Amino acid sequence: MIENRAPPAPATAQIQRPLDRRDMRTLLLSSLGGALEFYDFVVFVFLALPLSELFFPRDTPPWLAQVQVYGIFAAGYLARPLGGIVMAHFGDRSGRKRMFTLSVFLMALPTLAIGLLPVYAQVGLLAPLLLLLLRVVQGIAVGGEVPGAWVFVAEHAPSRYTGFACGCLTAGLTVGILIGSLLTAALGARLDASHMLAWGWRVPFLLGGVFGFVAVWLRRWLDETPVFVELRERRQLSRSMPLGVVLSQYRGSVAVSMLVTWMLTAAIVVVILMLPSLAQRVFHVAPALAAQGNVLAALGLSLGCVLYGLLADRFGALPVLLAGALALPVGTYALFLDLAAGGRLFLPLYALDGLLVGVVGVVPVVMVRAFPSAVRFSGLSFAYNVAYAVFGAGTATAIGWLAARAGRMAPAHYVAITALVGAATSLWLMWRRGTRQELA
Known part of the structure; x- marks a missing residue:
């Protein structure tokens, strides 16, 4: 809480x-x-x-x-x-x-x-x-x-x-x-x-x-x-150790921040960092084409971060996080299904999915507002870095486990799972906001 x-x-x-x-x-x-x-x-x-x-x-x-x-x-x-x-x-x-x-x-x-x-x-x-x-x-x-x-x-x-x-x-x-x-x-x-x-x-x-x-x-x-x-x-x-205050009084904020960071790590690691090599090794995409797609996806991500940030200012961080978390699996599944079918639309779909990954630009807004200013740096830093170390390091293992059961669509399944966690977290925070929480 x-x-x-x-x-x-x-x-x-x-x-x-x-x-x-x-x-x-x-x-x-x-x-x-x-x-x-x-x-x-x-x-x-x-x-x-x-x-x-x-x-x-x-x-x-x-x-x-x-x-x-x-x-x-x-x-x-x-x-x-x-x-x-x-x-x-x-x-x-x-x-x-x-x-x-x-x-x-x-x-x-x-x-x-x-x-x-x-x-x-x-x-x-x-x-x-x-x-x-x-x-x-x-x-x-x-x-x-x-x-x-x-x-x-x-x-x-x-x-x-x-x-x-x-x-x-x-x-x-x-x-x-x-x-x-x-x-x-x-x-x-x-x-x-x-x-x-x-x-x-x-x-x-x-x-x-x-x-x-x-x-x-x-x-x-x-x-x-x-x-x-x-x-x-x-x-x-803070007169006390800021991290001590965070862990004693704001454990709920830490948990929420770690959950939305999980979605962030999955989207970045899978779609932006891992996909170029996966496209070549698993779906037999030419190296030059995979590199070109990665550049387009990175550009889409940069644009998406700013776009989602503007939407968060206009409509509230939590509704935009919810919508973006639901859109992300759609774009990711479309990309992987196209790759499985031969990759005829690889470049435009990869660029689009990069744009949708831009929902990660809303994640820091939620985390910044989850902690009071006196311990904000410590709370956000602890939650983000611990979550990134755990989930970032475990991404390849988790995808490997899924691949043994779901085949080459496993990366898309993993992104979808984390996106649903992000969507559920935003819904829970919206409900909490109704009880005097102003996080949007």
């Missing part, structure tokens, strides 16, 4: 003013910084093949080397809760802006360092160990970045534009994935395998480090959120 024991949000957060130039600057700089940081986090997976050849012994079977690289990639996800909890604690006690800037700085350093790492042939076992360490630091950084960014833009924007603000920020994160995909694809097209192994793989990481420091510089121009400033002036900051 979502509790309602905290003092009301500061009045300044509720002023129904229009978006001004300062708000738009904050959204632009925050979204751009988020894109650059998320690029740093995901570019690793696009370079899994050269990393698997360079950071393990030459006699390692290729499949085992790739499994080990993906294991190092997954370590970043497992480290996210730690970073989220620590940064959120200080974000609720010392200020949102400080942690918002620190997270991108902590991402830039290891990304740059990965681009400078010696490989296995030079330092032996130390090479994969250093890669693992730097990947963990990346996970710690992104664990504070994503929830911190949502809280930051939501507390800056006028309350009636929270959906638009969160949607723009989420779209910016998606652009980071797209930049990583396009850059690595361009390098692969222009460099042969020997040059890619010799130095080409380093370029995206070195650029990512530079991008990260640019983002740190950009965030110097951002102001602390009005909500935090007023909490500090009124001396309403």
Whole structure:
């Protein structure tokens, strides 16, 4: 059950003013910084093949080397809760802006360092160990970045534009994935395998480090959120450990946030990250066509995040979440059924499904409003990062279990299950809102 024991949000957060130039600057700089940081986090997976050849012994079977690289990639996800909890604690006690800037700085350093790492042939076992360490630091950084960014833009924007603000920020994160995909694809097209192994793989990481420091510089121009400033002036900051308050008084809010995050992880991981390889391996789609479809889906997702955010501001977050959660399985089943029939409409249906995945842009609106401002960063960060670590890491296993029983439509079934959970959660919250809960 979502509790309602905290003092009301500061009045300044509720002023129904229009978006001004300062708000738009904050959204632009925050979204751009988020894109650059998320690029740093995901570019690793696009370079899994050269990393698997360079950071393990030459006699390692290729499949085992790739499994080990993906294991190092997954370590970043497992480290996210730690970073989220620590940064959120200080974000609720010392200020949102400080942690918002620190997270991108902590991402830039290891990304740059990965681009400078010696490989296995030079330092032996130390090479994969250093890669693992730097990947963990990346996970710690992104664990504070994503929830911190949502809280930051939501507390800056006028309350009636929270959906638009969160949607723009989420779209910016998606652009980071797209930049990583396009850059690595361009390098692969222009460099042969020997040059890619010799130095080409380093370029995206070195650029990512530079991008990260640019983002740190950009965030110097951002102001602390009005909500935090007023909490500090009124001396309403949490005197206890913020996460302790969350776990003792807002367990219902944590549960709700984890459930809607499950839908978010399934939609992103299955439709955006896994589908290109599934389309090639299971449905025999040509690699170039799968890559083209993925670009269209990512663009659709970016547009969808903003569109759903605008709809949430117009009609309320919960009704839009409900409608989007019901539409998502329809688009996903249409895409997979077309693939099973030969994929004649693969590109338009993949773009459409990416647009429908944009419902994830409403998820942060629900989570931001589930926690009072004094512990908002800690509550949102804990719920989001723990859920992402659990459900994100378990997606492949869950789909494998479903595939043994439902065949190659298993990914669509998994997305549908999580979408129905999201729809049920929104219905429950709408019912709770009738008992003095204002989450829409």
